[in-house]
Amino acid sequence: MKQRKKRMSVQKRVLMASSSVLMLVLTFFIIKYATGLSKPGNHAVAGSVDAVSDALYTPTATITPEETVQPTATTTPTPVPRAEFETEYAHMGQRNETHAYMDGVAYALRYPLYADEAAAAAVGQAAEAIRAEKMEALAKREGTKKQLLIDYEDGETVGLISVLFYIETEVDGVTETETVTWLYNKKKGEAEKVEALFADTAYVYLAECVNATEEKMEVSMEEETKASLEETLEKEQFTGTREEFPAYVLTAEGVKFYYTKKGECRSILVPYLEVHTYMAVTENGTVVAERIRKLDADKPMIALTFDDGPHYQQTPRLLEILEKNNARATFFVLGDRVLWGESNENALRLIYETGNEVASHTYSHSDLATLSEEKVQAEITKTREAIYSVIGEYPTLVRPPYGSYNDTVKRYAYAPLITWNLDSKDWYSRDTQKVVEQVLKEAGDGKIVLMHDIHYFTVDAAEILIPELIARGYQIVTVQEMFYYKGIALENGTVYHSSYN
Numbered sequence: 001m002k003q004r005k006k007r008m009s010v011q012k013r014v015l016m017a018s019s020s021v022l023m024l025v026l027t028f029f030i031i032k033y034a035t036g037l038s039k040p041g042n043h044a045v046a047g048s049v050d051a052v053s054d055a056l057y058t059p060t061a062t063i064t065p066e067e068t069v070q071p072t073a074t075t076t077p078t079p080v081p082r083a084e085f086e087t088e089y090a091h092m093g094q095r096n097e098t099h100a101y102m103d104g105v106a107y108a109l110r111y112p113l114y115a116d117e118a119a120a121a122a123v124g125q126a127a128e129a130i131r132a133e134k135m136e137a138l139a140k141r142e143g144t145k146k147q148l149l150i151d152y153e154d155g156e157t158v159g160l161i162s163v164l165f166y167i168e169t170e171v172d173g174v175t176e177t178e179t180v181t182w183l184y185n186k187k188k189g190e191a192e193k194v195e196a197l198f199a200d201t202a203y204v205y206l207a208e209c210v211n212a213t214e215e216k217m218e219v220s221m222e223e224e225t226k227a228s229l230e231e232t233l234e235k236e237q238f239t240g241t242r243e244e245f246p247a248y249v250l251t252a253e254g255v256k257f258y259y260t261k262k263g264e265c266r267s268i269l270v271p272y273l274e275v276h277t278y279m280a281v282t283e284n285g286t287v288v289a290e291r292i293r294k295l296d297a298d299k300p301m302i303a304l305t306f307d308d309g310p311h312y313q314q315t316p317r318l319l320e321i322l323e324k325n326n327a328r329a330t331f332f333v334l335g336d337r338v339l340w341g342e343s344n345e346n347a348l349r350l351i352y353e354t355g356n357e358v359a360s361h362t363y364s365h366s367d368l369a370t371l372s373e374e375k376v377q378a379e380i381t382k383t384r385e386a387i388y389s390v391i392g393e394y395p396t397l398v399r400p401p402y403g404s405y406n407d408t409v410k411r412y413a414y415a416p417l418i419t420w421n422l423d424s425k426d427w428y429s430r431d432t433q434k435v436v437e438q439v440l441k442e443a444g445d446g447k448i449v450l451m452h453d454i455h456y457f458t459v460d461a462a463e464i465l466i467p468e469l470i471a472r473g474y475q476i477v478t479v480q481e482m483f484y485y486k487g488i489a490l491e492n493g494t495v496y497h498s499s500y501n
């Protein structure tokens with residue numbers, strides 16, 4: 001496994017520290033609530049944790065133990081009227097809450113209510129399905145005292161709603177807990193497959209983050225001796241499997257992944273910037289695979305890439321040529337050029353809308369290898385924001401200007417670094433015919449071609465080149481398409497010159 005330098009954000013560390021407290025709060029609530037030993041109410045522990053925890057499971061004062069533990073008759077669960085909770089929990093958003101005794105099981109069910117009616121209906125169905133399944137399983141089990149608690153934590157991005165259901169079943173004092181994530185795509189108006197959201201490589205990255213964070217926490221615990229500390233770390237390293245991170249919540253700030261360490265449920269918040277390369281659905285609800293066309297994996301592919309744009313005249317002209325030939329390309333655009341006025345913005349929008357790929361060529365075209373950490377980060381971040389402000393999506397690839405990079409660039413690009421292995425030399429020859437000849441001479445399956453859509457002679461060359469390459473058997477594809485069909489999972493901080501080296 002590659003060794004990467006890790007830097008935990010303050011946010012991550014704060015969350016790490018507080019999440020175990022949160023779970024204690026939750027457990028406290030569950031015990032009180034489910035066993036009916038006392039009437040739960042707002043208590044000191046909940047009041048002392050930070051704002052993050054407010055979104056969690058604060059006990060409600062309206063539930064009395066009698067309702068859950070000593071029922072007199074079987075009751076049909078009915079949603080508690082919203083108003084009951086609105087005043088007290090206005091800051092938590094709205095939720096549906098049911099507690100009842102049915103088929104020998106005392107249960108409590110909570111799930112969020114959303115303004116989006118379709119989302120509200122879908123999450124209700126998902127919650128009820130979990131309840132029904134667990135109730136059925138509980139009914140079959142031996143025991144005199146059976147309880148079920150389904151609580152949740154939810155989070156939302158621009159296009160996705162996620163709910164982490166916390167499920168606790170108890171039979172005669174023996175409890176089992178489970179977490180399940182439910183995901184809803186607002187753009188599509190339907191639930192998403194949860195397992196599919198993150199690629200396997202995301203979990204490898206996550207394990208590195210968690211190992212580094214946990215190590216810091218261990219180091220700060222002074223009561224441990226150095227020897228035993230090393231032993232502990234060795235034993236408890238995360239390897240990067242899905243099973244290690246069974247649940248997550250998508251928050252506005254990033255993905256909060258849950259894991260178990262030393263029998264404790266902990267979480268880590270990872271900004272989208274760091275994991276979005278591995279996401280099958282963007283924060284805006286765009287299904288990445290839907291932007292990959294159906295192509296013939298066995299036929300040769302070539303990725304034409306165009307840098308330094310968008311250009312208000314040449315880019316639209318090139319897009320027309322691509323469309324006419326059923327070809328697509330990747331555009332590495334400059335952040336400052338994107339924001340150069342309405343016609344440039346329109347050109348960028350057109351790249352995205354015609355199905356071509358929008359990628360980052362940094363903000364000001366500086367040689368990143370000569371810049372400080374802060375400046376490298378600014379080049380990456382400002383370009384992301386510029387692109388997002390126009391097309392509503394972040395770029396997924398970065399091409400460092402001049403193909404120049406170092407370890408700092410690899411670390412802070414938070415994207416795969418795409419260079420090229422076929423230079424059209426358009427910047428040097430400035431001649432249509434020479435550009436055509438150069439590309440045709442070196443064309444090959446899996447190659448990435450460097451061109452510039454700011455020059456009319458390059459676009460003229462593309463007009464000749466594209467049909468010619470197709471006639472020679474090539475499929476003209478985006479970088480994402482090519483790596484997808486070549487079966488290569490792109491990773492953050494890795495440099496790719498082509499699909500084979």
Ligand code: ZN
Nearest residue numbers: 307308401402
């Ligand atoms: Zn350039």
